Amino acid sequence: MLGMNLWGTIYNMIYMFGWPQASGYEAVQFCQQHPEAAWDIFFYCLCGAVGQNFIFLTISRFGSLTNTTITTTRKFVSIVVSSLLSGNPLSPIQWGSVVMVFSGLSYQIYLKWQKLQRLQKKRKTT
Numbered sequence: 001m002l003g004m005n006l007w008g009t010i011y012n013m014i015y016m017f018g019w020p021q022a023s024g025y026e027a028v029q030f031c032q033q034h035p036e037a038a039w040d041i042f043f044y045c046l047c048g049a050v051g052q053n054f055i056f057l058t059i060s061r062f063g064s065l066t067n068t069t070i071t072t073t074r075k076f077v078s079i080v081v082s083s084l085l086s087g088n089p090l091s092p093i094q095w096g097s098v099v100m101v102f103s104g105l106s107y108q109i110y111l112k113w114q115k116l117q118r119l120q121k122k123r124k125t126t
Contacts, residue, residue, distance in 0.1 A: 065112075076101050
């Protein structure tokens, strides 16, 4: 993970500052003129780093399926809540997609629960 982030940083620095007309210089100038934007960028990056640690811990402790389920559920809830709070209703096709996502998540949870029940039953018999 460290290596991936390091190489990503190197590539981004080259892309942003590798030649005289690169966009990184404008970004630095903008942040100097608007320090509140620099703080927003800093906190955005900090949240990303903390989130990346949670993803790493979730995958290492519970596996990638659990991480995928958590991520999909978070995005699913975010879309529905955003739609309800903003007053932008979902179209029938979008509601159909919401139902499909919810059904898929429910089915994954059900299969995991069944597997857990089988393992517990197997432990009781041995």
